[in-house]
Amino acid sequence: MILRATALSGGYGAREVVRGVDLSVAEGECVAVLGPNGAGKSTLLRLLAGILAPSGGEVELRGRPLASWRRREVAREVGFVPQMVNFAFPLTVGETVQQGRAPHLGAWRPPSPRDHAAVGAALARVGLSDRSGASVQRLSGGERQLVLLARALASEPRLMLLDEPTAALDVRHQLEIAGILGELIAEGVGVVLVAHDWNFALRLAHHLVVLHGGRVRASGTPEEVLRPELFREVFGVHADLIPCEGGAPLIALRSVAQDPRSAPRADRPRQP
Amino acid sequence: MTRAADLTLVAALLVAVAASLLLGGPAATPREALAALWSGGPPEVRTIVLGLRLPRLALGIAVGAALALAGAALQALLSNPLADPFLLGISGGGAAAATAAYAALPAAALGLVPAAAMAGAAAATGLVWWMARGPLGTSSTRMILAGVAVNAAASAAILTILSLAPSPRLPGALAVTMGSLASASPSAVAWLAPYVLVPAFVLLLHGRDLGLLATGEESAAALGVEVATVRRRVFLAAAALCGGAVAFAGVIGFVGLVTPHLCRFVWGQSPRRLLPRAAVAGAALMVLGDLVARRLLAPVELPVGVVTALLGVPFFVALLRRSP
Numbered sequence: 001m002i003l004r005a006t007a008l009s010g011g012y013g014a015r016e017v018v019r020g021v022d023l024s025v026a027e028g029e030c031v032a033v034l035g036p037n038g039a040g041k042s043t044l045l046r047l048l049a050g051i052l053a054p055s056g057g058e059v060e061l062r063g064r065p066l067a068s069w070r071r072r073e074v075a076r077e078v079g080f081v082p083q084m085v086n087f088a089f090p091l092t093v094g095e096t097v098q099q100g101r102a103p104h105l106g107a108w109r110p111p112s113p114r115d116h117a118a119v120g121a122a123l124a125r126v127g128l129s130d131r132s133g134a135s136v137q138r139l140s141g142g143e144r145q146l147v148l149l150a151r152a153l154a155s156e157p158r159l160m161l162l163d164e165p166t167a168a169l170d171v172r173h174q175l176e177i178a179g180i181l182g183e184l185i186a187e188g189v190g191v192v193l194v195a196h197d198w199n200f201a202l203r204l205a206h207h208l209v210v211l212h213g214g215r216v217r218a219s220g221t222p223e224e225v226l227r228p229e230l231f232r233e234v235f236g237v238h239a240d241l242i243p244c245e246g247g248a249p250l251i252a253l254r255s256v257a258q259d260p261r262s263a264p265r266a267d268r269p270r271q272p
Numbered sequence: 273m274t275r276a277a278d279l280t281l282v283a284a285l286l287v288a289v290a291a292s293l294l295l296g297g298p299a300a301t302p303r304e305a306l307a308a309l310w311s312g313g314p315p316e317v318r319t320i321v322l323g324l325r326l327p328r329l330a331l332g333i334a335v336g337a338a339l340a341l342a343g344a345a346l347q348a349l350l351s352n353p354l355a356d357p358f359l360l361g362i363s364g365g366g367a368a369a370a371t372a373a374y375a376a377l378p379a380a381a382l383g384l385v386p387a388a389a390m391a392g393a394a395a396a397t398g399l400v401w402w403m404a405r406g407p408l409g410t411s412s413t414r415m416i417l418a419g420v421a422v423n424a425a426a427s428a429a430i431l432t433i434l435s436l437a438p439s440p441r442l443p444g445a446l447a448v449t450m451g452s453l454a455s456a457s458p459s460a461v462a463w464l465a466p467y468v469l470v471p472a473f474v475l476l477l478h479g480r481d482l483g484l485l486a487t488g489e490e491s492a493a494a495l496g497v498e499v500a501t502v503r504r505r506v507f508l509a510a511a512a513l514c515g516g517a518v519a520f521a522g523v524i525g526f527v528g529l530v531t532p533h534l535c536r537f538v539w540g541q542s543p544r545r546l547l548p549r550a551a552v553a554g555a556a557l558m559v560l561g562d563l564v565a566r567r568l569l570a571p572v573e574l575p576v577g578v579v580t581a582l583l584g585v586p587f588f589v590a591l592l593r594r595s596p
Contacts, residue, residue, distance in 0.1 A: 099484055102480055
């Protein structure tokens with residue numbers, strides 16, 4: 001087991017956004033966290049990454065309480081792909097991916113050939129080797145997401161945490177990212193994926209965790225979790241599950257079932 | 273390529289140093305000044321070169337380096353290319369506190385002026401940061417508006433103090449608001465040195481962290497930066513640099529904004545590479561700016577802030593037009 005969260009709660013100041021969540025990720029396992037807007041998905045990911053301190057419960061990374069790890073040690077084990085990164089300064093693609101080596105470098109040490117190799121491998125994996133000198137400000141949304149993925153991969157993590165990596169991406173980039181994540185999972189990297197797109201999540205996930213109002217509403221394999229009632233009760237929509245040969249079912253959304261505003265929700269977390 | 277640029281930068285500083293010592297004014301010709309530096313020539317020329325020009329040069333180097341370092345660090349920390357100690361009201365906050373210290377403290381306690389300026393600068397930094405922080409991080413608009421507010425409050429405080437101050441204290445207090453290196457003395461340079469050297473070391477130590485912070489706090493934390501600790505240290509270091517500069521040279525604008533950007537054209541975005549170069553470039557710019565201020569309308573001496581503003585304002589407008 002790489003990461004295990006027990007009765008994990010946390011939020012922003014007095015506002016508790018995630019309440020009593022249990023979750024674990026093993027080597028080569030993909031856990032998808034799903035839920036409506038404001039369910040606490042991004043906050044849960046920040047708690048798992050140790051970016052946010054929990055108000056209750058515990059996270060263990062490789063069997064050791066996360067609180068006892070130094071931030072840089074965590075960053076070597078856990079690659080985190082945030083939803084938003086500020087590109088106010090026009091770094092090049094190569095410089096941005098190089099930042100992923102920072103957890104290995106410390107304050108003074110310049111990058112070694114080993115670090116350059118890791119950066120090169122990460123760029124090659126996302127197919128941006130030939131764009132290394134391009135400014136990130138000039139990239140499309142899809143390419144930026146690939147750069148952020150490469151930046152997290154450059155630290156050669158054992159666990160990847162991704163916050164909606166395909167939000168606002170076209171289908172081609174979605175498939176590219178799904179392909180890269182599939183390779184990583186096959187190589188034994190653990191993945192926690194926060195997603196809105198069920199069909200994207202189902203391509204990869206071994207285990208689903210559905211959050212609603214900060215609590216786990218359903219948790220299990222896709223077969224255990226996927227039921228039309230879940231969509232009605234959690235998302236307020238009618239959905240059909242269309243069986244597919246040799247894979248997870250396709251989710252077809254039909255119509256709105258109830259006023260989603262009547263559903264309980266945790267407050268949307270403030271972006272830090 | 274970087275090595276050639278580094279050598280050019282050092283050469284520029286040396287040229288500025290030589291020009292400042294040799295071309296300082298009509299009281300000593302370049303030939304006399306050169307002779308005085310090699311321990312020759314009449315004593316009054318030696319006094320001018322070693323007693324006046326040399327401390328003024330040293331103060332210019334320290335203040336220019338301090339402002340450029342503070343600007344480069346704040347730009348990265350706030351993920352914002354428009355951050356600058358002057359525009360954000362940090363220098364203004366320091367000046368208000370320094371003016372109050374000049375007006376209120378007994379003459380024997382004037383060594384405390386830099387500490388007061390640093391406290392004022394720190395308070396202004398905290399205030400701006402608190403006001404500029406919106407739900408999506410710090411935005412340029414919010415930050416500039418916060419700077420406007422802090423600057424307005426600081427100048428109101430300064431004007432109040434100036435109207436109430438006892439007259440013997442007015443010149444010192446007034447000099448703070450003007451921005452000039454004219455009050456340089458060996459003891460001023462000695463007082464200022466720790467306010468530049470210690471924060472400079474802290475910032476260089478956190479160069480890599482600052483590069484990560486420039487991409488946002490969550491993103492930096494994910495890559496192993498202890499965000500709260502680094503942010504506190506960088507804020508204090510920037511406040512110390514600005515406070516020290518303000519206490520001995522008054523409010524000098526735009527050096528902190530322009531210098532890091534000029535260096536980015538040559539050395540790229542990484543604060544780790546940028547910070548030491550910005551310090552050297554800031555020193556060279558300040559020394560040259562001061563020389564221009566002294567000689568442009570001689571015998572009248574302009575405040576050096578006028579020269580840096582002439583350079584900085586068009587630059588700021590261009591940056592503002594380009595920023596998202």
